[in-house]
Amino acid sequence: MLALENIFWACLTGPHAKFATGTPAALRFAPGFSPIVAFPDASRPDFASLRPFCTPGEHFYCEGWSGQVPDGWVIEAESTMYLMVWDAPPPPHDEAPDAILLGPEHAQQAYDLAMLTRPGPFGPRTPELGEYFGYVDNGRLVAMAGERAAATGLREISGVCTHPDYQGRGYARRLMAKLLMRQMQRGETPFLHVMSTNASAHALYLRMGFKDYKETVVRVVAPC
Template sequence: MYIPHKLDNPVWYSLAESHEKLAITYNKTHFYNPEYCAFGAFNAVANDPQDLVLYAKTVPSFFIFGAKPILPESLYVKDELLCYQMIVKQPIVISYVDEITKLNQSHRPELLVLVKIVYPEYFKSKTADLGNYYGIFKDHQLVAITGERMQMDDFIEVSAVITHPDHTGEGYAKQLVAHTANAILKQNKTPFLHVATANNSAIKLYEKLGFNTRTTISNWQIAEK
């Protein structure tokens, strides 16, 4: 008998475990408090469409990880993002060229400015409270970040791999992803991440760092009609 792995349904298990206090539950479906991120998942053969209607009233759009949800007439699939789910199990050994700073509340305004330039749709006002975030500064400007998002008892997601457009190609993402993954491994947890299957440059970077593709997973963006 096939027993689903927790990483097959990372949103559900994050909200059942480490991020339980952030969960909003409608019957069969778990959702994150939308101040943190607009993600949801169901842990059943089929979801109850009315669960999605209730959550849709709180956000402009939201994302369901995993199986395609059954939708009511009032909602539609705005987009499907097919991702590789990748993991790394061994420490990443690289040479660090730049100083990496663990970000705190005083850095939050700069972090949000950077996110809005590069990666606005998934990032909410309290997303950076989901885990640790790290950054690289140049001339007192925050130019690159990486952090932690979904968390389970045994796994933590590496997320928000963001570099300012004026500073790409300088190796910042490589250093930050390695640093973040190694910090997770020091917690005796396994780092994992999601990357769009079409993002070849990022995939090559993660593979060079030692990440292996575990599976593919869909991320369904849902909105009201």
Template sequence: MAELIEQLKNPVWYSLNETHKRFLVEYDGVRFYDQEVCTFGSFFDASKTEKAASQYIKTTDSFFFVSENQIPIIDETKIVLERKIDGCQMVLNKLPEVSITDDIVLLTNEYIDEVYDLIWLVMPGYYRRRTFEMGNYYGIFKDGKLVSITGQRMQTNLFVEVSAVVTHPDYTKRGLAKQLIAHTTKQILKDNKKPILHTNKGNLAIPLYQKLGYELTRDMNWWMYRKI
């Protein structure tokens, strides 16, 4: 098994090698998630991405290659780069004490549609219903509805990614996301794994993550491609 530091350099690859192996779709050494679950791809050898991407794009309209510093190669007659997200990886150093004042619920399958609708309201475009299968999701309810969530996405035997940090616009600035991130982080630590997260550079949430003990560690770029 690869060491943690190596896994964090290519989190999609190692997630599909371990915990998420059941979601693996592979073309000549380039790894993708089943597009019904997540549209992330990963590689070590960029020379293989052209053919692999041309195969994978037959199953979906768009996808991401996730890479620390390598540039994928694509067939520009079939695929276009829609945009590149300059992202960063954050890794927990030490979680401070956080007061949990709201009831946090482990979300079961009965809440899949509510999770999907809330994420698409706040961050439309990427989340799929079966993304829910990638890890545990936690939520806070107000006035009888789900208003704030966090989830777990990429993961191996050594790390788990905190993701889907979303709060309904009518319920922001109440500390809900802070509580949920802290709770999700604690659950990961209970499993003796390293909590990590990814975000785009300049995200206004980065100071919050830093207050919760997460440190910026490396670039992690997201190349979004679309079928022509």
């Protein structure tokens, strides 16, 4: 699983190249998708090549880099996160048969839920990157989980979140199990990212069957 060493570069030069913009030295998801950037060597990012593809006010997630900030950029946040890979048998059955497949008509609600709960970098068009399933109550999207990055044989689970009024009902775990089953039926290995500070989510994913692949630096950067 060499692609996991630089998963977003593998994604943006591979299955999701149609959603990428940039140069051979720097790529990003196109505006409207998740604000994530990637470089051929994550530890040596070429921000000068990226700059023409950025607009004022944008903020980007960049992983695997802990060097000095280049001129014209500012680091807005810095932390670490775990990259976790599934290491267990597939779920024996669909644990969320009542979940709905989200479509374009749910895009605004999905974005609003992500902005409320902050599951990670998310844009209005992020659900176009893969399958997203959710639970709806009285016309309101209250929980969702979906797919973001993809590389050959690998598929990321992302955007896992539940409205605060609906937490504690197992929605997120059931939606994740549904995605796990579907990905493994397609012959894909599921993986995900979780912030190192989110101890409860990290522990849940370990119990579910994920294992830590590596812990890496993640920064939020912006042009200035």
